[in-house]
Amino acid sequence: VEEIGRIARERDILFLVDAAQTIGVLDIDVRKLHIDLLAFPGHKGLYGPQGTGGLYVREGVKLQPLKQGGTGSFSEELDQPDILPDMLEAGTLNTPGIAGLAAGVNFLKKMGLHQVRAHERMLAQRFLEGLEKIDGVTVYGCPKKHGEIAVISINLKNLDSSELAFLLDSRYDIQVRPGIHCSPMAHRTIGTIERGTARFSFSIFNTVDEIEEALSALEEISREMG
CATH class of the missing domain: 3.90.1150.10 (Aspartate Aminotransferase, domain 1)
Known part of the structure; x- marks a missing residue:
């Protein structure tokens, strides 16, 4: 992964890593591995409920949201906010799921x-x-x-x-x-x-x-x- 990331960075190619089976299992250093985007589920190695997950976005990477509206912030504006994470979080967030994911992460941190x-x-x-x-x-x-x-x-x-x-x-x-x-x-x-x-x-x-x-x-x- 590190070698692929280095090559991608040298050629100014965005590098997205799927951490479905490794998040919460392996040490993942996004800087060392030259990762621009890291996608992960919450219900596997992080011990959260299904329907949760996350996307790490390296500072400076610009993405175009697929969906817009209902962020709950900057509600007076007609357009989607252009700041992270708001620009990528359209609609009402899965608050119970996020709370469950937080509990799973805390369990993992406690266990080591x-x-x-x-x-x-x-x-x-x-x-x-x-x-x-x-x-x-x-x-x-x-x-x-x-x-x-x-x-x-x-x-x-x-x-x-x-x-x-x-x-x-x-x-x-x-x-x-x-x-x-x-x-x-x-x-x-x-x-x-x-x-x-x-x-x-x-x-x-x-x-x-x-x-x-x-x-x-x-x-x-x-x-x-x-």
Whole structure:
């Protein structure tokens, strides 16, 4: 990311980074990484409710708002305010959602980012080690980076990812996200556009026992498939 950001900055190209899976998990220094815009959700690594998120805008970057009106500030003006963040916040803000997001961020600050990441990496590594012993499991992503983020996508033998997710949910009360995860181009690249993948995501609230239960469930399904 830093190298791409440096090249973009040298060529006066705006650099937007999607931090959907890394905000609240990795240290992100927008200055060091030469990031102009950083988009992030509130309901993943920041432990906020769905429907929340944010956009970091580097000082000096000018954006054109997609929507206008109802900012609640400079109400006497007919045009959208030209100051941040007002110019990008049309309409009534999701105040309850923002309060929930603030609670999530405060929880994360209290726990400590490094403690949360260490726990998640431990769970991810344990899960990956267990997957190696299960017949028919395919793990996607860069092998050298497996476990860096506690989000692991797999397929099992010839099962569609939705079928695997249904079995895990209905028989073992384990919830994973199947499909193409809002990333059709990524799935075309790895050859899973038709079946998708089943995505396991671990957090500070998950336990080693739950990892073992998930591995046991996958092992049982694999054996039944022959």
